[in-house]
Amino acid sequence: MTELALRMTGADFLKIRKKRSILIWALVLAFAPVIIFLVANGLLNESPSLSDGLNVLARLFGPLAAILVGVEAGTTDSSNGVLRDLIVTGRSRLALFASRVPAALALCWLVNLGAYALLAVGTIALARDGTPTPSAELIVNALLFTALTTGAVCVVAVGFASLVDSKPGAIIALIAWQIVASPLIVAIEPLGRARDGVLSQALTHFSPVGFESGRHAGRILTMSTGTAVLVVLAWLVVFLALGAWRTRTMDA
Amino acid sequence: MDSDLAVETHGLTKRFGARTALDGVDLRVPRGCAFGFLGPNGAGKTTMIRTLLGLTHASAGSMWVLGHPVPAERAVALQRVGAIVEEPRFHPHLSGRENLHVVAAVRCPETEERIAPALARVGLSERADEKVKSYSMGMRQRLGVARCLLADPLLLILDEPTNGLDPAGIQEFRVMIRALVEQEGRTVFLSSHLLDEVEKTCDAAAIVDRGKIVTQGPIAEISRGGDGARNELIVGVDDVDSALRVLAVSELVHESTRSDDGVRVVLSGAPETAAGVNAELVRAGVGVVRLEPVRHSLEQRFLEITARLDEKAPEEVRT
Numbered sequence: 394m395t396e397l398a399l400r401m402t403g404a405d406f407l408k409i410r411k412k413r414s415i416l417i418w419a420l421v422l423a424f425a426p427v428i429i430f431l432v433a434n435g436l437l438n439e440s441p442s443l444s445d446g447l448n449v450l451a452r453l454f455g456p457l458a459a460i461l462v463g464v465e466a467g468t469t470d471s472s473n474g475v476l477r478d479l480i481v482t483g484r485s486r487l488a489l490f491a492s493r494v495p496a497a498l499a500l501c502w503l504v505n506l507g508a509y510a511l512l513a514v515g516t517i518a519l520a521r522d523g524t525p526t527p528s529a530e531l532i533v534n535a536l537l538f539t540a541l542t543t544g545a546v547c548v549v550a551v552g553f554a555s556l557v558d559s560k561p562g563a564i565i566a567l568i569a570w571q572i573v574a575s576p577l578i579v580a581i582e583p584l585g586r587a588r589d590g591v592l593s594q595a596l597t598h599f600s601p602v603g604f605e606s607g608r609h610a611g612r613i614l615t616m617s618t619g620t621a622v623l624v625v626l627a628w629l630v631v632f633l634a635l636g637a638w639r640t641r642t643m644d645a
Numbered sequence: 646m647d648s649d650l651a652v653e654t655h656g657l658t659k660r661f662g663a664r665t666a667l668d669g670v671d672l673r674v675p676r677g678c679a680f681g682f683l684g685p686n687g688a689g690k691t692t693m694i695r696t697l698l699g700l701t702h703a704s705a706g707s708m709w710v711l712g713h714p715v716p717a718e719r720a721v722a723l724q725r726v727g728a729i730v731e732e733p734r735f736h737p738h739l740s741g742r743e744n745l746h747v748v749a750a751v752r753c754p755e756t757e758e759r760i761a762p763a764l765a766r767v768g769l770s771e772r773a774d775e776k777v778k779s780y781s782m783g784m785r786q787r788l789g790v791a792r793c794l795l796a797d798p799l800l801l802i803l804d805e806p807t808n809g810l811d812p813a814g815i816q817e818f819r820v821m822i823r824a825l826v827e828q829e830g831r832t833v834f835l836s837s838h839l840l841d842e843v844e845k846t847c848d849a850a851a852i853v854d855r856g857k858i859v860t861q862g863p864i865a866e867i868s869r870g871g872d873g874a875r876n877e878l879i880v881g882v883d884d885v886d887s888a889l890r891v892l893a894v895s896e897l898v899h900e901s902t903r904s905d906d907g908v909r910v911v912l913s914g915a916p917e918t919a920a921g922v923n924a925e926l927v928r929a930g931v932g933v934v935r936l937e938p939v940r941h942s943l944e945q946r947f948l949e950i951t952a953r954l955d956e957k958a959p960e961e962v963r964t
Contacts (some may be wrong), residue, residue: 474734
């Protein structure tokens with residue numbers, strides 16, 4: 394990154410990091426389920442499984458925290474009426490949009506990977522005698538999986554929020570998509586392979602642990618790695634392009 | 646394009662659907678002065694500013710800012726421009742200093758060094774680390790100017806800068822604008838619907854109404870009504886009827902009428918001919934107790950112009 398890009402990203406990071414309400418809710422969404430998961434296993438005298446914890450964090454609640462952070466990054470300038478003051482500096486609108494993405498990712502990962510660290514440590518520390526603890530390789534792969542699922546959703550949220558330019562609208566739509574529409578679409582079997590286009594399903598393909606369809610994991614579709622990569626890239630490219638287009642063309 | 650001008654536009658037009666907000670505007674803003682962009686609400690002032698700054702696209706016409714064509718060289722043109730469009734807006738959850746940091750990060754690297762001097766320049770150093778949501782309107786306006794100063798601007802564009810300020814704040818703001826022009830040699834382009842504000846603050850102005858520039862030039866010239874302006878006198882006399890008879894046949898006088906405080910005289914020539922009028926009255930035995938040039942105000946001129954436009958286009962509805 395150039396020095397300018399770093400400065401702009403730093404400024405965008407400052408804007409969202411200092412937004413206390415968003416930060417608190419993102420922390421709650423990322424950490425509270427992990428803490429509850431670990432405490433519940435402790436109360437039941439069971440060893441917490443990294444697989445179950447990963448399902449809770451990387452597939453369910455981490456993406457919700459990522460949505461909050463991404464939407465805040467995508468809308469904070471325009472919702473506060475500051476976008477025009479940045480545009481009148483002469484800086485390109487695309488550059489203004491682009492700096493939101495790494496800033497959002499930085500905060501999203503800070504929050505979610507912090508929660509993952511707690512999960513990994515808790516999984517090892519609370520393991521009962523005789524229960525195997527996760528290997529170092531699995532811990533690293535699960536970390537990367539958490540970064541992938543939350544990062545991808547965060548980037549989509551930045552693009553979508555920049556497109557719709559409404560913070561509440563974007564949050565409601567994305568959370569509804571994530572926790573209501575996506576599982577519903579996946580459950581509609583007549584849709585066949587079209588269901589592979591659901592982002593959360595494509596991301597799940599990269600999990601280092603096997604999630605089985607069921608009460609906790611929901612329905613899991615199997616697809617090829619190539620399809621999963623294409624689906625994830627398509628979501629990222631489409632929403633980044635739409636967000637950039639809107640930022641470039643809107644009347645500020 | 647004239648390099649002595651801070652802003653120049655030719656035939657600038659902006660349409661929103663069927664409505665024309667700017668209608669072939671030819672504007673010339675000289676460098677190194679405070680320039681008022683005066684017009685009633687809805688006349689097109691903010692649209693003009695937004696178009697100049699690239700916040701919205703022009704429908705037709707050409708424009709130059711600090712000698713650079715925009716939008717072609719917009720980035721270069723705006724490097725030395727500071728602007729407040731409508732009310733100054735900030736991230737309320739950040740401090741004043743952090744808000745300036747956000748804008749400085751988008752400008753060139755040396756902008757960071759200007760944050761502290763800019764805050765000092767507007768008298769906000771002591772409260773710079775408080776969150777902006779705790780700032781008064783006046784403080785926000787001053788922070789807005791500080792944000793403009795980060796560009797070390799050759800041109801400041803301020804849209805209705807005294808809106809929401811109390812009288813003391815307005816006075817303070819006026820002094821600051823004059824200092825920016827007189828002490829620092831910057832150009833200030835100030836839009837306002839307040840005639841008094843423009844008259845007291847600016848050296849030159851343009852009057853805009855319904856998207857068109859009605860007149861532009863130095864304030865004194867506009868107030869007088871341009872080069873062909875009328876030179877008027879109020880003459881206090883001891884006998885109004887006799888004075889009117891004398892003035893009716895005088896070659897120095899274009900028109901004379903009775904007024905509350907004597908006789909109102911429109912001179913045929915330059916203001917200096919007032920001495921001749923005095924001499925003619927005295928020679929005719931009329932006692933002259935007062936001879937005072939009529940000072941034309943911008944307000945008077947503005948009302949004359951807009952009234953004339955109303956007569957010309959009664960069917961138009963002001964937007």
